[in-house]
């Protein structure tokens with residue numbers, strides 16, 4: 041039958057489009073914005089976007105690990121507020137190094153509570169972390185007494201290096217973001233620990249039947265997520281040299297958007313760190329491109345939504361092998 | 369039967385997947401009122417052919433002719449309208465809905481304003497369930513049913529439609545013997561109504577009981593169609609795998625070593641009670657019983673997934689506390705679980721990663737998983753078990769059912785366990801590989817492994833076991849040696865008729881070797 045070839049080609053095209061959809065979209069975006077705005081594709085602008093994406097990016101790496109194991113972490117936004125307020129406030133009281141240490145320990149404790157509730161008590165992660173989101177907001181406000189915090193001596197402290205400094209000729213946030221991404225990519229893709237995360241996310245029962253301690257694995261992913269938030273807080277606190285009580289508000293959605301854009305399945309078990317990095321960059325470039333084109337700040341939210349829907353649709357289409365499906 | 373236009377004709381069907389030519393020009397026909405058995409090795413393309421027929425896959429070439437009329441079926445709904453109904457190899461039910469809702473899913477009877485007419489729904493479903501001799505009602509939730517009962521719901525779903533062709537893809541893989549009898553009655557009813565039936569199974573005795581004709585697929589091609597009455601198992605097997613097989617009872621005298629596993633007075637709530645036995649290195653101990661006899665639960669307890677309420681487990685001479693699967697694996701116990709999709713495999717991972725999962729911690733080079741080490745293990749068991757997959761990168765969800773099962777077996781063999789427990793090891797596996805797995809189990813025993821085989825297939829237990837333990841409702845009713853067991857006393861022992869005719873009841877746990 042002659043007519044069998046053309047649907048076939050369409051199918052192949054769909055598969056390629058869908059598999060590499062995120063990369064193709066990314067490249068098209070860059071070319072599109074580049075054509076319209078001559079300030080967009082300059083090295084300075086590109087570096088600025090990557091640097092601005094670093095905080096979201098570092099958090100998205102942690103959340104990707106949680107999502108891979110089949111759970112969610114919606115508490116990262118308010119955890120970021122808490123961690124940033126804490127590290128900035130303690131900076132002047134204890135000094136930079138102790139402040140960082142105390143902040144990391146406190147953040148890890150929050151992660152441990154999430155991890156305990158979701159991993160060991162097997163409570164629904166959406167409910168646990170959504171509750172944690174508002175609980176930490178409360179803790180932050182009580183701690184700061186509702187006031188914003190500042191670092192007094194902003195010029196001389198070495199704490200400035202994380203947000204404002206440079207390493208190897210690159211802005212430190214970029215180095216931290218990409219470095220952490222590279223390390224986590226290796227851990228998730230190539231170590232036994234990573235393999236266990238994929239197994240638990242893909243089929244928790246089969247993981248247990250394979251001698252994997254499901255509870256511990258889930259617990260550990262929340263520690264990873266909390267640690268990433270701690271790193272993000274260092275960058276943010278150092279960049280701003282102060283903090284509002286609610287700096288992280290709404291970050292959880294941005295972070296989750298980046299993870300979804302990167303193609304990580306919310307059901308767990310599939311996704312990669314490096315694609316999350318692409319997702320983060322797409323978000324960053326959408327925001328930057330639209331601003332350069334003179335759109336209002338809020339326009340990016342609408343465009344991001346459209347891009348996410350497209351990404352999810354292509355992902356599903358790849359699995360079905362066609363763009364539209366008559367069956368659910 | 370009169371030779372007229374067949375109800376269904378498939379002509380030159382071709383279907384390819386990336387890296388696999390699953391069907392390579394298959395032609396095949398089904399007459400009204402016949403049961404047409406479809407046989408072939410794992411991965412031969414049986415399920416794929418039927419999915420093409422049911423509109424789930426589009427063929428790359430070829431056509432489907434229903435009652436003399438070429439049809440194109442773009443999806444299962446169109447197939448249903450053409451009278452083609454497929455009962456899947458893998459169950460596909462909405463777990464949180466009732467039996468009735470599942471049976472009429474998508475076409476619930478309505479009253480005015482679009483409200484569901486529950487009364488007529490439940491009445492109609494009750495009638496169908498009655499016909500199937502089911503012991504559950506229309507309101508029962510799916511997730512409270514056993515696998516076998518879910519299968520019955522799946523079958524009930526097919527009976528709601530005016531069907532011209534009904535395809536059963538390995539329907540008996542998880543049915544009990546009684547349920548099987550019911551199923552065969554249903555098939556004969558359908559047959560009498562002039563429905564054409566395609567029946568896929570790896571069980572020869574079923575095929576020879578129920579079918580009129582047999583077609584054999586091999587590597588995606590049609591190898592021939594035989595009249596069932598004019599052929600025998602041997603001919604079919606040769607057509608299927610290119611050689612003959614001999615099925616015999618195990619008569620080997622085991623060369624047994626020390627006690628590898630001893631269980632004393634083990635109980636777990638109402639699941640099983642006061643279980644005692646010894647398993648020695650070098651022997652295969654069969655556990656035979658009806659579904660629900662507590663064998664799987666016993667295995668899960670030995671593997672640390674359930675806590676016993678009483679009793680002791682002694683491993684290699686010293687008492688073992690096995691409170692998790694991690695501990696069980698460390699102590700050298702492997703369990704090939706009953707349900708490959710739910711318990712055995714991570715469907716979203718590839719073949720190699722599934723196979724090496726339990727030992728991933730030991731397969732490292734520095735901090736990383738050793739690629740070479742993993743591939744070596746995969747290659748070894750792929751060859752040993754004859755696993756058909758385009759490469760180790762293939763996700764296990766795309767393997768045929770039988771090849772998935774082989775991955776699970778390979779995964780646990782690769783652990784080189786002290787005690788290997790296999791629960792229904794050959795469910796959905798073709799005759800050739802089944803014989804290989806049986807030989808493999810024998811061979812493992814010969815090389816010093818202690819093997820525990822749970823099976824609901826009598827020929828299987830008889831074939832592989834040195835000793836057989838019969839269980840009934842959570843208790844051991846009798847232990848047999850290979851020499852004293854026969855089909856009669858085994859059937860009696862598992863149906864609770866007691867030690868029965870001439871058998872000497874053995875006190876539990878007192879089996880001396």
Ligand SMILES: Nc1ncnc2c1ncn2[C@@H]1O[C@H](COP(=O)(O)OP(=O)(O)OP(=O)(O)O)[C@@H](O)[C@H]1O
Pocket residue numbers: 385386388389390408409410411412413414415416417457756757766767768769770771796798
């Ligand atoms: N969706 C898919 N994607 C890729 N390959 C597939 C897919 N479905 C089936 N295959 C491949 O096609 C071949 C035929 O598979 P099929 O399921 O039809 O076998 P089968 O004869 O039903 O085997 P079994 O007896 O084990 O159920 C196998 O090699 C299988 O791996």
Ligand SMILES: [Mg+2]
Pocket residue numbers: 414415416457537768769
């Ligand atoms: Mg099949």
